[in-house]
Amino acid sequence: MPAEPSIGFSISWIARMLRTRFDARARALGLTRAQWTMMLSIKLSEGATQREIASRLEINTVTAGRIIDRLEASGWIERRPDPDDRRANLLFLADAASPMLDQLGAVGAEEESVTLRGLSPGELAELARLLGVIIANMKEGSDGVAPVGDGDRLVDGAELANSS
Secondary structure, eight states: OOOOOHHHHHHHHHHHHHHHHHHHHHHHTTOHHHHHHHHHHHHTTTTHHHHHHHHTTTHHHHHHHHHHHHHEEEEEEEEEEEEEOOOOOOOEEEEHHHHHHHHHHHHHHHHHHTTTTTOHHHHHHHHHHHHHHHHHHHOOOOOOOOOOOOOOOOOOOOOGGGOO
8 A cells, every 4th residue: 555645745746736727727828937937926916126026936037037027028017117216116906906806816716616525614724724824834934944934925926816
């Protein structure tokens, strides 16, 4: 009889499956993972610079610039001059982005519903509590590993389902 997978492996696998399913549905709406993640990051930090958004997403500013260029050309975001630094632009969602982010939020909610199907309200509450404990443990850090702070970066857009 094969051994049960570790909890860490299971969490990683679930996250990968969630991303894969969500990505496929976002692609059907015409957005890549990089684009919808960038849009969400800008939504969460409107008025941030390209450098700040790149740092939040843990990508370099050149890569961020390419994604931002495509989003701006498609009418999803706007660059506005930074009044305090004429070399920088501040990033904002264009009005057209709100309906798309609403659609992505609905997709995220549907995927979460499918993922959690069959769990009772009590089980969902316990799962949320247990995940909270795991997150708190990870933020504390241990054994010489640097703790994760409140400025956690958005890496794969998993927060999208809960953002709308």
